[in-house]
Amino acid sequence: MPKANLLHHMPATLDELLPQALSLTDDSKLRLAEELIASVGVSDNDNAVDTALVARRRAEFLAGTATLVPAEEALRQVRAELSEQRRAGAA
Numbered sequence: 534m535p536k537a538n539l540l541h542h543m544p545a546t547l548d549e550l551l552p553q554a555l556s557l558t559d560d561s562k563l564r565l566a567e568e569l570i571a572s573v574g575v576s577d578n579d580n581a582v583d584t585a586l587v588a589r590r591r592a593e594f595l596a597g598t599a600t601l602v603p604a605e606e607a608l609r610q611v612r613a614e615l616s617e618q619r620r621a622g623a624a
Contacts, residue, residue: 560596563589 554565567585593599602610 559592560589563592 554562557565563585567582567589570581570585590599594601
């Protein structure tokens with residue numbers, strides 16, 4: 534599709550885009566929220582991005598689509614990554 538046609542079919546305003554966004558699945562809404570927050574480019578958006586990420590992961594957990602990791606394994610992975618970062622910083 535030529536670019537001019539693509540732009541013609543895209544919603545031009547928030548009022549046109551919002552109903553389409555609200556019709557998305559919860560997972561898609563959360564992903565869209567993450568992308569929009571990240572695109573703002575404001576350094577204070579870290580908390581909002583984290584909140585959106587937590588909400589998406591919670592939705593995955595509740596839907597049964599999340600890959601669960603036992604706490605012991607998660608801690609082992611975090612410790613290994615921190616150890617690697619320390620080694621890289623010392624080099």
